[in-house]
Amino acid sequence: MVQVFRLAYVHFGTPEIARMLRYYQGVVGLSVVEQDDERAYVSTSIDHHNIMLSTSDESGLIGFGLQLMPNISAREAAQELNRNGIKASLKTNAVSGIPELVEFHDLDGYVVHLFSEMSVAAPGFQAHGVRPNKVGHLSVRVKDAKQSVEYYKQFGFTNTDWIEDFFGFMTCNRDHHVLNFATSDHKAMHHLAFELRDYTQLISAMDHLGKNDIPIxxxxxxxxxxxNIATYHRDPDGNMIELFTDxxxxxxELGMFEPRPWHENFPQKPRVWGTEECMTRWGTSFEQSLV
Ligand SMILES: [Fe+2]
Structure with missing residues (x-):
């Protein structure tokens, strides 16, 4: 089985890399590991990149990279995908820091990379900025969330929750969700989420956004x-960015979540949520519904 264990990077097109870097480097506090005229590779701490920015007339999500479990090579993954009817190509040195990757287009045309090895750049954490732990999850708009949820099961993803029948949550590790699929009439990213360490870092991050005139x-x-405790804002290209913790x-192994005092069910298992009850457990009204 072509099984993955993490979302390693997200690839954006942008008309203005320099403006995006002022945000991802200066505000989010990530490190630019490598850059040329066409592309910038940005890291949260140890990976060669977790955000890849490519010059493009259009801004927005191009695709994302998933890392393969150690028991399968990129070459083997490409062979298996092609046997399963997915047109996948093996590419060498197509992305800096990754010697070999498999590239294919998913049901909606997002460009998906699968790879085994990425070089360890290890710029560490910056002294300033939000400084997230990692890229936590990616939420994408698709034609049919139910179809996408079924499609990604072949890569080892498990469905952990639903909002009604239009927003599916998927994981390939112990995080509640790594990929989300939202049924929509247009193809675009819904949001990209950075994981923070705790509530205090989240508060500091919002103060930092405020100082940089970025509205929450x-x-x-x-x-x-x-x-998750979550808050949302936009990057300079208008991509919605979530900061979350907890x-x-x-x-x-148990098909359930680790118990927490704020859970509704004991045990808390994957379930279908109503839209309003899923937006906030604190009863607060917000102008933007998000879904
Ligand atoms: Fe999210």
Missing amino acids: LWGPSRHGAGH ADIYIP
């Missing part, structure tokens, strides 16, 4: 599905 669109509040931990 929604939150902070505790969601239903995932129970998300549920999934125990795949």
